[in-house]
Amino acid sequence: MLDHLDDAEWPGLFHALGSADDTPRHLTALLGDDLKAFTAAYSHLWSTTLRHEGKAWPATAPTALRVAELLDEPRPAPADPSLPDGLLAYLYAVGLAADLGDRAAEIRARVEDRASELRAWTDEYLAADPEGRSRMRQDGTGLGELVLDQAALACFDLAPTLLRRVLPHLASDRAMRRACAAAAAGSPARHPAASVQRPTISRQLTSMARSAECPYERATILIALGHLGGDTRSWLADPHKGVRTCAALAPGLAGDGAADRLLRELARSPGEFAESFGDMAPPLQLRFEPYLRRSREAG
Template sequence: MSLSKCCDTIPVVDDRAHDVDWSGLFHARGRASDTPGHVAALLGDDAEALVDGYTHLWSATLRREGKAWPATAPTAMLVVELLDNPLLGPDDPSLPDAMLAYLYEVGVAADLGDRAGEIRARVQDRVSELRGWTAEYVSADADGRAQMWQDGKAPGDLVLDQAALACFDLVPVLLRRTLPYLASERVRRRTCAAAAVGSLARHPAAAAQRPELLKQLLTMARASESSHDLATILIAIGSLGGDTRPWLSDPHGGVRVCAALAPDLAGDDTAEQVLVELARSPKAFGKSFGDMAPPLQLQSKWFQDLLKERCTS
């Protein structure tokens, strides 16, 4: 089944997809007109189209550097709509989990700290120029697009900052839609939701919610029966400024490391000793979760950089 036919036979992912000028947006491979069809394929029964859609979602609409493309924010809205769709993964519960993991990555891309106001001011001053550059970019072939990135005077970097700002502005909606999954009946889904909340709730608009969210995450951590899930939840707690010290002495090495990575524990003697041990034997950390990959947050460049910085300081 072709993607065009797939989109004709699958219920619309989100009516708001029709309100987005996807042809005026771009992702890693160029014009983003193909993105709604790829996302819709995740709801279908065409195995090949589903794999292509999944691959497109992760490799085209997200940047490896933990940043956004112009297509990222509207794609995130499609993804959050998928979470409530019964056609998503009826025989594969890992698909909704992966959508929550995607929202975690969007939260990382949207984590602008105190830069949001400065980016907004710069974007507002150059809206027409950015629109013109983008129109030229999506109309160019691959060689032309590559050349445009090499032009130091072009506003491409600001276009990408604008894309991150769009994600930043969307985070309150994504967080609200993600929170119910902290109470999912599926353990893995709760864990993936915790990871997503750990990045999304760093947004300034969530400041008032954060204390209650931390209480909920701490309750989940104490009740966790899996070291992998516990480690994932602890990273989320640390990201939101919660106290992970009680787990610095956990018998599981991977759990200790994830507790020690909490930004607020930088300089803490016990946490630093845990990370010194990690630096001495990084393979032991990789093996500590058995056949499972390390917690999903550690696959993000932001956390990889943090891990490198903390282990070598």
């Protein structure tokens, strides 16, 4: 039960509201039966430990590690079977912050060169009031931005662990769980440490997409598959409009005539795309990342 909760130096980390010394309490509340505390804790995850633009605070990586541990923790009755889905969605958002690609090495070098300055800046930031913290983020030294780059690097380094925690949920007996797990696995599977696993994960996602009866699940899996460089071409002819469009968003299909036609249709009627999923919102990834940029370019 959150065995490593005390391993992080929470008071020395910060999130959107300042010191992260309140985050362990919220994480523990996610396992409790106090509905008010649980609601506040879930809100804390999304509104406080993640930056609105899909990037990381220094508290994000240690929070994500504990969230990954929570995936398999039982909760007191009445258990909410959708909680792991929400936690996987959170890990998807962290994965976006972690997806640094070639920037990781350059950030690591800069962070190592200025480690003592970054620690001093962080200590001063934690001691400041909200107005002072706002000034510090715009002080012109570049240290604030580098501290946030350091936070993203911590997420990058955590990505292989997140992937290991997420992968078992691809075999869940719940369609929504499988869809959220597919989304959450996408970015961590792009980490260099996952290069050996990536073909196996792509094959698993392909198999899942072929057997998925729910269009939402199929579309979400296809976005993840495309993100990993998998082949989504055969789904351009799927009978469901939303699935066809999500298949067309694969970066590997950029410039493909059939895919571009689907994206031009999307640009003309985005509402029709959303409505194709009925009462469900469009796939998880489309709520976080500008996948629709290709639709504007194609239009």
